[in-house]
Amino acid sequence: xxxxxxxxxxxxxxxxxxxxNLKAEGFRTRVVETGxxxxxxxxxxxxxxxxxxxMLPGISGIEVCKLLRARDQxxxxxxxxxxxxxxxxxxxxxxxxGADDYIVxxxxxxxxMARVKSLLRRARAETIVEQITFGDITIDRARKRxxxxxxxxxxxxxEFRLLEYLMQxxxxxxxxxxxxxxxxxxxxxxxxxxxxxHVGRLRKQLSRGKEADPIRTVRSSGYSFxxxxxxxx
Numbered sequence: 001x002x003x004x005x006x007x008x009x010x011x012x013x014x015x016x017x018x019x020x021n022l023k024a025e026g027f028r029t030r031v032v033e034t035g036x037x038x039x040x041x042x043x044x045x046x047x048x049x050x051x052x053x054x055m056l057p058g059i060s061g062i063e064v065c066k067l068l069r070a071r072d073q074x075x076x077x078x079x080x081x082x083x084x085x086x087x088x089x090x091x092x093x094x095x096x097x098g099a100d101d102y103i104v105x106x107x108x109x110x111x112x113m114a115r116v117k118s119l120l121r122r123a124r125a126e127t128i129v130e131q132i133t134f135g136d137i138t139i140d141r142a143r144k145r146x147x148x149x150x151x152x153x154x155x156x157x158x159e160f161r162l163l164e165y166l167m168q169x170x171x172x173x174x175x176x177x178x179x180x181x182x183x184x185x186x187x188x189x190x191x192x193x194x195x196x197x198h199v200g201r202l203r204k205q206l207s208r209g210k211e212a213d214p215i216r217t218v219r220s221s222g223y224s225f226x227x228x229x230x231x232x233x
Contacts, residue, residue, distance in 0.1 A: 003120055004028045004182075006047035008038055008064065009082065010056055014105075018051060021109050022116070028182065035059030039067075042074060045182070049120055051112075052099070054083035062097050069098035078123045080115060082107070132167050135229040137206070137214060139164055148206060158183065159202045163225075166215065171227030173218045199223055 005022050009015040010033040022029045032041050035056045041047075050068070054061040061081060068074040081099040101115050132139040138147045144160060146153040155163065161183050166174070174182075176192040184194070199215060207213045214229040 002026050002028050003048040004030070004045060005116065006038070006041055006050045007031045008033075008035065008050060008056065008061065009053040010034065011053070014053075014082075017109065018112065021113065025113055027116075033057075035061065035064040038064050042077075046073070047077070049078040049080065049116060049123070051080050051082060051116070054081055065097045065099055076123075078119045080112075080119060132164065134167055134170055134225065135214065137167070137229070139167060148211070151208075153205050155202070155205055158198055159205065162198055162202055163206075166223065166225040170225045170229070173216075173221050173224045175222040179222065195223075 005027050007015050007018050007022075007029060009018065009031070015031045015033070019029050019031055030041055030045075030047070032038060033056075036058055038050075052061045052064060056064070061083070065079055065081065068077055068079065079099045080101045080103060082103050082105060084105045100119055103112060103115060130140065130142045132141070136149045139145075139160075140147070141164070144157075146155055146160065146163065162179065165179070165183055176195040179195050180192060199217075203213055203215055206215070212226075212229065214226050216224045216226050218224060
């Protein structure tokens with residue numbers, strides 16, 4: 001699955017430039033324009049990296065960065081600060097709040113792309129969890145392998161990404177539109193019925209005989225990985 005970038009920038013020209021070019025590089029992006037909107041955006045989906053403007057209306061980028069570093073959930077979240085303040089003392093201040101990198105406006109798009117990719121590589125090398133296990137189902141990310149108990153489950157790349165995404169947030173219900181965006185990405189020819197087809201195939205591969213189905217269908221809402229799967233067994 002492609003990395004998710006949260007752009008926090010109130011200047012439309014800048015966030016549109018970043019959004020367009022990041023998507024062109026294969027990243028998934030979301031844009032918010034105020035520091036107050038960051039918490040809600042992260043609650044909806046944890047990004048892989050934040051591009052954070054210093055001079056935001058209301059809560060400043062510096063304060064947002066401090067809040068991110070103060071919370072267990074986001075204290076290691078990669079943050080690149082964007083600012084027109086180029087003085088050394090200001091760069092030091094930005095980094096001292098917990099930002100991982102610092103880019104001065106006006107910036108070149110290739111420089112931003114290079115910094116984003118470099119920071120993501122470092123962060124993933126340090127934090128990637130190679131296995132996800134819930135109940136009797138284990139995903140081995142490094143080997144692209146899925147096991148249920150001692151049984152090896154053969155999945156297509158799309159089915160693997162779908163299961164991986166659902167298992168990262170057991171119990172959370174994802175709409176078909178969310179799954180399309182986060183598993184398939186920006187593929188306009190794909191419609192929401194595709195999700196149903198792949199969930200059906202995934203279920204057949206995961207559950208044999210009397211094995212419980214770990215995927216819940218929530219009527220009129222979407223799908224989730226059952227947070228009770230394997231509990232009490």
